[in-house]
Each structure stands twice: as C-alpha cells, then as structure tokens.
Amino acid sequence: HRGEWALFRAAAGVDRDFREGDRTSLMLVTGMEAAIAASLLESRPEQNAGLVAEQLTRLRQGSKSDRVAELRRRLGLRGSNEFDADTVVALAALQNKEFGSADGVYGPDLDSLLGWGLFADALV
Numbered sequence: 001h002r003g004e005w006a007l008f009r010a011a012a013g014v015d016r017d018f019r020e021g022d023r024t025s026l027m028l029v030t031g032m033e034a035a036i037a038a039s040l041l042e043s044r045p046e047q048n049a050g051l052v053a054e055q056l057t058r059l060r061q062g063s064k065s066d067r068v069a070e071l072r073r074r075l076g077l078r079g080s081n082e083f084d085a086d087t088v089v090a091l092a093a094l095q096n097k098e099f100g101s102a103d104g105v106y107g108p109d110l111d112s113l114l115g116w117g118l119f120a121d122a123l124v
Helices: 003-011 031-042 049-056 066-074 085-099 108-114
Strands: none
Touching: 031 049, 066 085, 085 108
C-alpha cells in the first residue's frame, strides 16, 4: 500500500503483524467527533456515560434502526431502516438549505435544531 492509504493503515496499526485475511474493526469518525471524543476524555467520561451518549450519538451512512426509519420518513423517503446513500443526499440537501453547510450526519444538535425528537429517548 502507498500514499494516504498506507499512512492510514500505519496509524491504525494495521501494518504491524497484520496478515492479509486477518480481521480488524475500524470506525471512521468526522473531525468534529474526534474533537468531541478528545474533550470528553479530558473530562473523565467514565463518570458520566450519559454525556458521552449525548455528545457522540449519531446516525450516519450504514446505521440501521427505527430512528433511521423515522429520519427517512421525515426526509420524504420511502420506508427503510437503513441509512443509505439516498438518506445522505436528502439529509445533506436539508442541511444545506437550512444551515448553509452539510455533512450528511444526523446528531443530537441537528435533532434539537430541527425539533424532530429522534434522540429524545436516547438520552436517559
């Protein structure tokens, strides 16, 4: 591997003692999520699991849930519980229209701005 992919694999530790076919699990996050996670680490998140859930709960491409089905319904998309490419496009269009920028990710702040309440029961 070369270029950015090689750098990513090295940073993720995939190149060390890693053989082709070995299983690894990686989660990609946005820069904003990385900043939130770093801030939460400094504030001792083990003492407040609710704060961690509140700050880092997101619906994004690949998510599957009843919340996604409700999000899709509110975006005018047909029934499905999968956050697919169509969901990203519809959500990004809404974000651009309402706020002038978009990342295609649905989180608690956006939920609050829109008043849709998709995360109301998640933050117990």
